Amino acid sequence: MSFETATLESLCELVVDCPHSTPKWTDEGIIVLRNQNIKSGVLDLSSPSFTNEDDYLKRIKRAVPKAGDIVFTREAPMGEVCMVPEGLKCCLGQRQVLLRPKSDVNGRYLFWALQSPYVQQQISWNEGTGSTVSNVRIPVLKALNIPRIDNEDMIAKSLSDIASKMMLNVKTNQTLEEMAQAIFKSWFVDFDPVKAKMNGEQPEGLDAATASLFPEKLVESELGLIPEGWEPKQLKDVLELAYGKALKKADRVAGDVPVYGSGGLTGYHNQSLIEGPGIIVGRKGTVGSVYWEPKAFYPIDTVFYVKPKTGYSLKYCHLVLQNLGLKDMNTDAAVPGLNRNNAYRLDVITPSEPVLKKFEGVMQSFQSKVDANNAQNASLESLRDTLLPKLLSGELLLTNSSEVTNV
Structure with a gap:
C-alpha cells in the first residue's frame, strides 16, 4: 500500500551531530550517552559513563539534550535510536546525532518510524554505490524518507504502551x-x-x-x-x-x-x-x-x-x-x-x-518472577516487531487504541 513520506530534516527542528572528540571519562558526574547504551529503542543506563562539568559544557555547545529528543547512532551500531527521558542531564558521546522533532510532529511516532523496516532499509543501503554501508552521513540522515499516515498519534500510543509495559517489567x-x-x-x-x-x-x-x-x-x-x-x-x-x-x-x-x-x-x-x-x-x-x-x-x-x-x-x-x-x-x-x-x-x-x-x-x-517478566517481554517484543511495519505501512489500521483492522 502506498503512503506519503516526508524527509527527516523537514520533520525536525534540529539535526545536530555530536562533537567529534572523546570526552574525559570520570567515575561520576554527568552522564555521557554511548552507543552501547542504546539497543532496540531502549536507553539502558545500568552501566553509565560519566564526564565532568567542563567537558559536558563543551559537548552541549550545539544543543542541550532535553526530554523528547531522539538520539540516533550513526555507526557501531548504525541506526539505533532512543528518546531522552524526563529529568536526565546528559550529553552525546561519539557517532551520535541529536534529533529534535518540530512542535507539530509527534516525537514518539517519529521515534517508532525510525525503527521501521522501511526506514532501516534506507539507513543500511547506500543507493549511490549500491552497497551496504557501515555509517550514516548527515546528508543521508536528513534525507531519510519517513512514512506519513493517518492516526500517527494513535500508532505512537499503541506502540509506546507496549514499550511501557516492557519497561515496567x-x-x-x-x-x-x-x-x-x-x-x-x-x-x-x-x-x-x-x-x-x-x-x-x-x-x-x-x-x-x-x-x-x-x-x-x-x-x-x-x-x-x-x-x-x-x-x-x-x-x-x-x-x-x-x-x-x-x-x-x-x-x-x-x-x-x-x-x-x-x-x-x-x-x-x-x-x-x-x-x-x-x-x-x-x-x-x-x-x-x-x-x-x-x-x-x-x-x-x-x-x-x-x-x-x-x-x-x-x-x-x-x-x-x-x-x-x-x-x-x-x-x-x-x-x-x-x-x-x-x-x-x-x-x-x-x-x-x-x-x-x-x-x-x-x-x-x-528468579522465577524475573524469568516470567523476561518471557512476557519476549512476547511483547515479538508483538511490537510484528505490528510496527504493518501499522507504519498502512497494512493495519487502528480503529481505537486497542484494536487493529486489516486493510
Whole structure:
C-alpha cells in the first residue's frame, strides 16, 4: 500500500551531530550517552559513563539534550535510536546525532518510524554505490524518507504502551535484584538474624522456621566475630574466575549475542561463548566491575566469567562478588587490571548448608518472577516487531487504541 513520506530534516527542528572528540571519562558526574547504551529503542543506563562539568559544557555547545529528543547512532551500531527521558542531564558521546522533532510532529511516532523496516532499509543501503554501508552521513540522515499516515498519534500510543509495559517489567526485575542484594547483606554481611536472636528478638522479615536455621550467637574467628558454625573461606573455594576469549571488533558479525569487555557491554555478535545466565567480572580497564547477563553471551579476553564451585549457586556467587570491593584491587600501573590470584585470596564467610539452601530457595523464587517478566517481554517484543511495519505501512489500521483492522 502506498503512503506519503516526508524527509527527516523537514520533520525536525534540529539535526545536530555530536562533537567529534572523546570526552574525559570520570567515575561520576554527568552522564555521557554511548552507543552501547542504546539497543532496540531502549536507553539502558545500568552501566553509565560519566564526564565532568567542563567537558559536558563543551559537548552541549550545539544543543542541550532535553526530554523528547531522539538520539540516533550513526555507526557501531548504525541506526539505533532512543528518546531522552524526563529529568536526565546528559550529553552525546561519539557517532551520535541529536534529533529534535518540530512542535507539530509527534516525537514518539517519529521515534517508532525510525525503527521501521522501511526506514532501516534506507539507513543500511547506500543507493549511490549500491552497497551496504557501515555509517550514516548527515546528508543521508536528513534525507531519510519517513512514512506519513493517518492516526500517527494513535500508532505512537499503541506502540509506546507496549514499550511501557516492557519497561515496567524491567524495573520490577531491578527491584527484585535490589531486594536480593539487601537480603544477602543482612544475612551474610551484617548477620542481622543472628544479632536479633542474641538480643532475644524475632529476626525481622523471617518466619519462625527460617529464623531457626540461624545460629544463636557470634563466635571469634581469624576474621573477627562470625555466626557459630559458619566457615571462613577464600574466594577460590567458592568460584573460579575463567578468562574470556579474544574477539576483535572487526571479526564480529551482526547478531543479538551480548559481547562483554572491560567497560561492560561493548556490542553484539552472532555467536556466544557461554550459555546464560552468567556473571562477568572486569579484568582490564574497568577493574572489578560485576555484571549479570541472563542470556548467552561472549566474554572477551579483558574480562573473567564465573564458574561456581560445587555447592554454590550462580546467584550466591554474584552477590558475593558484589560485596568484595573488587573495584579497589587494581594491581597494574599502566593499564588498570585485576589479578586473579589476589582476588582468590579474598575472605568469604560461608553460611551453614541449611541457611545457604534457604537463601538459594528465596533467590530461586525471585528468579522465577524475573524469568516470567523476561518471557512476557519476549512476547511483547515479538508483538511490537510484528505490528510496527504493518501499522507504519498502512497494512493495519487502528480503529481505537486497542484494536487493529486489516486493510
